Amino acid sequence: MTLLPDIKAADAACCVGGGGDTSSNSTCTGDGHSAHYSGQSKGNGCLGINCCTLAAGSETSINETSSSASSAAKVNNNLNELQAHNYHFSQCQPVDIEFSNVRYEVRKFSFPERKFVTKEILHGLQGDFRSGELTAIMGPSGAGKSTLLNVMSGFCATGVTGNIRVNGKPMATTSDRFRQLSCYIHQDDLLRPQLMVGEIMLLAAHLKLGFGVTKAHKLNLIKHILSLLGLEHRYNVYTGKLSGGQKKRLAIALELISNPPVLYLDEPTTGLDSSSCSSCVALLKKLASQGHTIVCTIHQPSALIFEMFDKLYTVVDGHCMYQGRIQELVPFLADQQLVCPSYHNPADYLLEVAVGEHQCDLNNLIEAANKKYYEDAHQKPYTNHLNVSRIVTTIRDSMSGKKLNTSSQELSTLGMSQLARYSYAEPSQQELGLEEIKALNAPAPDELDQPLAEGTIADPDPNPDQTAKTSKKKLRTDVSSASFLMQYLLLMQRILICARRSYFLLLARIASHIFIGVIFGYLYMNVGNSAHSVLGNYVYLYGSILLLVYTGKMAVVLTFPLEIDMLTREHFNRWYKLGPYFLSLISFEIPFQSLCTALYIVISARLTDNDSGEPFRMYYFILLAILASLSAQAWGFFVGATLPTKLAVFLGPILAVMFSVFGFCTRYIDITPLFRWMWHLSYFRAGFHGALNAFYGLDREFLECPENVIYCHFRSPKVFLKYMMISDVHMSDCVLLMALVIAVMHLLTVITLWRKLNKR
Numbered sequence: 001m002t003l004l005p006d007i008k009a010a011d012a013a014c015c016v017g018g019g020g021d022t023s024s025n026s027t028c029t030g031d032g033h034s035a036h037y038s039g040q041s042k043g044n045g046c047l048g049i050n051c052c053t054l055a056a057g058s059e060t061s062i063n064e065t066s067s068s069a070s071s072a073a074k075v076n077n078n079l080n081e082l083q084a085h086n087y088h089f090s091q092c093q094p095v096d097i098e099f100s101n102v103r104y105e106v107r108k109f110s111f112p113e114r115k116f117v118t119k120e121i122l123h124g125l126q127g128d129f130r131s132g133e134l135t136a137i138m139g140p141s142g143a144g145k146s147t148l149l150n151v152m153s154g155f156c157a158t159g160v161t162g163n164i165r166v167n168g169k170p171m172a173t174t175s176d177r178f179r180q181l182s183c184y185i186h187q188d189d190l191l192r193p194q195l196m197v198g199e200i201m202l203l204a205a206h207l208k209l210g211f212g213v214t215k216a217h218k219l220n221l222i223k224h225i226l227s228l229l230g231l232e233h234r235y236n237v238y239t240g241k242l243s244g245g246q247k248k249r250l251a252i253a254l255e256l257i258s259n260p261p262v263l264y265l266d267e268p269t270t271g272l273d274s275s276s277c278s279s280c281v282a283l284l285k286k287l288a289s290q291g292h293t294i295v296c297t298i299h300q301p302s303a304l305i306f307e308m309f310d311k312l313y314t315v316v317d318g319h320c321m322y323q324g325r326i327q328e329l330v331p332f333l334a335d336q337q338l339v340c341p342s343y344h345n346p347a348d349y350l351l352e353v354a355v356g357e358h359q360c361d362l363n364n365l366i367e368a369a370n371k372k373y374y375e376d377a378h379q380k381p382y383t384n385h386l387n388v389s390r391i392v393t394t395i396r397d398s399m400s401g402k403k404l405n406t407s408s409q410e411l412s413t414l415g416m417s418q419l420a421r422y423s424y425a426e427p428s429q430q431e432l433g434l435e436e437i438k439a440l441n442a443p444a445p446d447e448l449d450q451p452l453a454e455g456t457i458a459d460p461d462p463n464p465d466q467t468a469k470t471s472k473k474k475l476r477t478d479v480s481s482a483s484f485l486m487q488y489l490l491l492m493q494r495i496l497i498c499a500r501r502s503y504f505l506l507l508a509r510i511a512s513h514i515f516i517g518v519i520f521g522y523l524y525m526n527v528g529n530s531a532h533s534v535l536g537n538y539v540y541l542y543g544s545i546l547l548l549v550y551t552g553k554m555a556v557v558l559t560f561p562l563e564i565d566m567l568t569r570e571h572f573n574r575w576y577k578l579g580p581y582f583l584s585l586i587s588f589e590i591p592f593q594s595l596c597t598a599l600y601i602v603i604s605a606r607l608t609d610n611d612s613g614e615p616f617r618m619y620y621f622i623l624l625a626i627l628a629s630l631s632a633q634a635w636g637f638f639v640g641a642t643l644p645t646k647l648a649v650f651l652g653p654i655l656a657v658m659f660s661v662f663g664f665c666t667r668y669i670d671i672t673p674l675f676r677w678m679w680h681l682s683y684f685r686a687g688f689h690g691a692l693n694a695f696y697g698l699d700r701e702f703l704e705c706p707e708n709v710i711y712c713h714f715r716s717p718k719v720f721l722k723y724m725m726i727s728d729v730h731m732s733d734c735v736l737l738m739a740l741v742i743a744v745m746h747l748l749t750v751i752t753l754w755r756k757l758n759k760r
């Protein structure tokens with residue numbers, strides 16, 4: 001099995017279109033320096049409205065600056081380009097999410113008050129995110145936007161209360177059913193820079209779709225998604241070399257593989273230039289128009305980008321200050337005596353109001369917003385929220401070549417769920433009229449209310465050129481994710497590819513063991529067999545175990561916390577389970593650390609002349625040194641998984657020192673009874689005493705005393721062990737203790753990670 005597709009072939013095959021960044025012919029009404037726009041958006045996504053007056057729906061015309069006009073053209077181009085691809089991408093089942101009285105509180109210890117205090121961050125929010133809509137969450141910094149997104153996506157569950165309904169059914173955000181509905185794309189993109197775009201996409205496809213779906217299908221799907229996101233020409237580029245905008249689009253592309261009905265994005269436009277920003281929002285709008293529920297936080301969008309959203313949800317200090325259609329914002333504010341000046345970006349005005357620049361009582365605004373929400377919810381049928389053109393687009397996109405004998409107006413009376421159900425109808429059902437569509441979509445609450453099967457995908461068109469001619473066949477594949485074994489193998493393969501491509505760190509680890517092996521060997525040259533240098537050999541053995549314990553522990557203490565962020569996100573978005581992930585990680589780390597240890601031991605033992613005696617003593621030493629190093633590594637994983645990096649870097653060595661003092665020159669009888677348990681638990685002590693026993697115990701004969709030395713006190717190895725009070729050490733106990741430490745610490749690491757991943 002190979003993770004790598006035939007990159008060249010696939011790359012050649014997917015070189016379709018110029019990508020989202022490039023512009024094509026504009027159909028927008030920009031005429032350079034002064035463009036005249038009427039009050040309503042015209043055409044398909046042509047967004048000319050850039051002032052409060054027009055957003056309110058008046059017929060006033062305004063003069064736009066040339067930059068605005070060109071931006072408008074760009075936005076329009078992006079939309080047109082996305083439409084022009086005409087890909088039959090992933091119509092998904094509609095998921096409407098309603099929430100009420102959502103509260104989120106954190107409990108923290110307050111040092112000044114010397115007690116735990118509870119802080120409420122979201123104060124009983126209500127609202128809805130609808131299928132087919134692109135919703136922006138806006139608000140001043142620290143208002144609670146990210147928190148709301150975290151709560152709604154289920155990323156944050158502890159401290160959350162409230163009611164959440166999915167397609168009308170109550171659902172807990174922690175439930176598997178809820179989790180299967182959505183993906184969450186974080187603000188910062190954590191992508192492995194050693195992997196190419198095509199590779200990472202194929203890996204995600206294997207993991208998310210499993211092996212019940214053919215590789216050809218996956219490659220087509222990848223090609224299709226990358227084209228949609230304007231990344232097809234980046235197929236064989238390392239993700240580390242992508243621009244910020246491309247990384248964001250790749251993050252979206254990765255999650256689109258499983259076609260989640262709901263997408264949450266935390267500030268997807270932050271750090272992007274205006275062109276990339278509009279291209280990103282245009283893409284999200286396109287996805288929304290295909291039935292996805294898309295919710296993203298956004299900071300100070302330009303008027304043009306603001307207009308691209310369907311709905312706005314404004315958060316101020318954990319309260320909702322406005323929710324509703326973008327076009328209804330300015331009239332709503334006007335009703336509250338907050339008149340947005342002409343030529344002023346409504347998004348900017350809203351933020352000014354939110355931070356208190358316009359002398360208004362925010363409590364009144366919050367109350368009015370809640371009132372409006374209830375009025376909207378009770379008075380307007382949901383379908384009225386959808387604009388007709390989008391419904392038509394949705395129907396047209398999903399028609400699979402069927403003719404439609406209904407007018408746009410008639411279609412607007414259908415709900416998204418009906419449209420989606422219609423789109424999955426048999427191709428044989430041609431020429432449907434409104435009543436037939438309604439009949440076809442006769443309510444089937446059980447099915448509609450069910451959360452979706454994971455990874456329900458649409459069949460991408462394998463031959464885009466033929467798309468217009470041939471009828472598009474919809475395939476709803478109820479796919480399962482990869483099995484435990486396949487997940488493990490895929491993750492193992494990812495680790496090996498990354499290791500091969502960023503070999504410097506691994507090479508440094510190997511080289512440092514060889515280098516220190518030579519230095520130690522040189523320092524303690526030929527101390528191994530001499531009765532005169534027993535104490536020298538004692539220090540060599542102690543130093544060796546100490547070195548191996550540190551290298552074993554610190555390598556993971558420093559790198560593992562970085563992995564955890566990636567693990568949290570990929571696990572949350574259901575790429576894989578914790579078991580295969582952790583198994584693949586230790587499957588690489590354990591042999592690698594063992595190899596480093598063995599290299600060090602072989603080199604230093606040769607130079608110190610410890611390997612010239614009976615071979616079994618060396619084998620014991622290698623085994624014990626490896627086990628000590630792996631015990632420390634297991635502790636490193638645990639510390640890295642439990643503590644934040646800064647604390648782990650500090651506490652990791654302290655723990656190593658604590659355990660090491662119980663091995664070095666500390667006799668059992670000298671230890672305070674209070675700390676004797678540490679002597680028993682010290683893997684360092686077990687490794688060190690075991691190593692001493694390997695070389696000086698097990699019935700070793702008298703050591704050689706050099707001729708020029710008059711007296712060798714430790715000629716008898718037994719005398720030395722007795723002197724050190726370790727003559728009763730049993731090798732099996734040492735091996736067993738360290739094996740137990742390794743097993744228990746790995747188990748504790750998995751439990752800690754599991755808690756972190758599941759008790760969010």
Ligand SMILES: Nc1ncnc2c1ncn2[C@@H]1O[C@H](COP(=O)(O)OP(=O)(O)OP(=O)(O)O)[C@@H](O)[C@H]1O
Nearest residue numbers: 106108119121139140141142143144145146147148
């Ligand atoms: N775990 C937490 N513990 C304590 N306070 C928190 C926690 N999470 C969020 N907050 C607080 O809640 C408030 C809202 O935070 P949040 O990150 O949601 O704001 P935001 O609107 O996304 O801000 P920004 O736009 O600056 O990212 C902030 O005051 C933040 O300090």
